[in-house]
Amino acid sequence: MTDAPSYGFDTLQIHAGARPDPATGARQTPIYQTTSYVFRDADHAAALFNLQEVGFIYSRLTNPTVAVLQERLATLEGGVGAVCCSSGHAAQIMALFPLMAPGCNVVASTRLYGGTVTQFSQTIKRFGWSAKFVDTDDLDAVRDAIDENTRAVFCESIANPGGYVTDIRAMADVADAAGVPLIVDNTTATPYLCNPIAQGATLVVHSTTKYLTGNGTVTGGVVIDSGNFDWSASDKFPSLSAPEPAYHGLKFHETFGSLAFTFHGIAIGLRDLGMTMNPQAAHYTLMGIETLSLRMQRHCENAMKVASWLEQDERVDYVTYAGLPSSPYYERAQACYPKGTGGLFTFAVKGGYEACIKLVDALEIFSHVANLGDTRSLIIHSASTTHRQLTPEQQEAAGAGPNVVRISIGIEDADDLIADLDQALTKACG
Structure with missing residues (x-):
């Protein structure tokens, strides 16, 4: 689609990211059930692995069916890019992974899904990370909880299970003043009811298992990047601002600009954590989003x-x-x-x-x-x-x-x- 932002939500939920299959003319996005992709030649392969060219290498990293879903979700949420993964819990780890390091913490709402509370209060300790839980209705408590080791603030737009609604704009202002990103789980609201990025969120995560798919068939998750955060404004986020040894000193923010977080999520996150969404799951979710x-x-x-x-x-x-x-x-x-x-x-x-x-x-x-x-x-x-x-x-x-x-x-x-x-x-x- 051209000039996609000019279209309404109902049109974008059907068409964004999707084009007729160039080989067959198939109108519905095909399920590309393949692990790997043939390179044009040795130079093409080298360029892909050096992040000098965008394309398909291996389905742990990228897949054409999943790519359509990523573009559609980024469009609906008003982001610049998205990384799909295997579940909503995987998306939360994928969102934190480029930001955190041993000794760092995330300030999180007390009103979160129980599994998220357990993941943040127990599991992430094994990475040397920690979480501080605060009542996000108390903005002073949020401010007081943020310290020099805080790397993100995390909340849900409409909280699971209670249905409490978050003042995202107010939360974003607190996070901005502290120089850290706001991550909003928009699973319960969906981009139809709420657009966290328009209200100041840096990153949006979803369990695509839920309303986006809408039919209880497959699990999945996504991290959507607003493209608005300056990862080089401080030394808090070296994964994005400093030289990356695995890519010969490439600096993600310097090289990819507003798409730095998205490229890191694929080139580092999916490469090394392997929390990949399978193409059939992406296909079911694409069909669900149409309605x-x-x-x-x-x-x-x-x-x-x-x-x-x-x-x-x-x-x-x-x-x-x-x-x-x-x-x-x-x-x-x-x-x-x-x-x-x-x-x-x-x-x-x-x-x-x-x-x-x-x-x-x-x-x-x-x-x-x-x-x-x-x-x-x-x-x-x-x-x-x-x-x-x-x-x-x-x-x-x-x-x-x-x-x-x-x-x-x-x-x-x-x-x-x-x-x-x-x-x-x-x-x-x-």
Whole structure:
């Protein structure tokens, strides 16, 4: 496509990055199920390996099907480039990898998916990295947590599981003042509801497994680069600003400019970490993105209807959906997320832990799975599953207390979903 930024979202979600296959004329992007690619000659191969020419070498690094997905996601998010990988968790490591070194830390929101909290609080210690968790509604706490060893600030646009909405612009201002990038996980909102880069984010990550694919078939992740950060402004990011020994002293930022982070993600990150997205997964995700805006509209409409019903039910203590006027995040949501606040939220069941377990087991339409963002409606009791590894204090901070269930509202008939919740609540609460 030419002049792609002039097109609307609905057009870009179908066409960005895709062109008819030059060999066959196939209109849908083919699945290039190949490990390697034939070089034109020895000079061509050398130029590719020296990063002097862009092309395909080996599918751990680049693949034509995955490349289309990368271009589409970068376009939809307003970035300059993207690197797809094997999962959302892989994307988080890929985002941090060029920034961090032993002794460095990331300042992270307390309102994160439980698996992310575990990855940041436990796993990254093995790299010599650490995380400081703060309430990102308290901007002074975020500022105070940033020190000379901080290399990034990390948050979710709409938090999983509670559906809390983040003031990304305010977070970006804090990160900018400290000279560090803001990384925003935009999985729950998707680029249809939220554009973190337009609000000041440096990097955007997704679990493409969720709303982007939308059909529960494949896992994947992506890191999208805004191209706006000056990696050479300080000595904090030598992987991007200093000579790279593996490429004969090449300096990524000096050589590739706004695409430095993207090139590093492929040439170093995928080369050495190997967190590769397979081409079939990319194909499923490309097909899912073609209907993203339509699905997100329905997710939001259904979620609002179900959340409003739950809020009035006497068997429910509270509902966290930010689209409700009663939510403390309502005004922020209206200002920052005018198209809606997604399909994910939690509600607390009177009767506590045991009632939640009974509720989950009694539902018929809702699927009890560890996933979100599907066309199907999903439910999980986070405290006993996705957030089980956290302390009770961490669970409460993340909005995943023992009396809380998380629901991901699908695109079914909303009245059917309400009826299913009604009968299950009756069984759960006696």
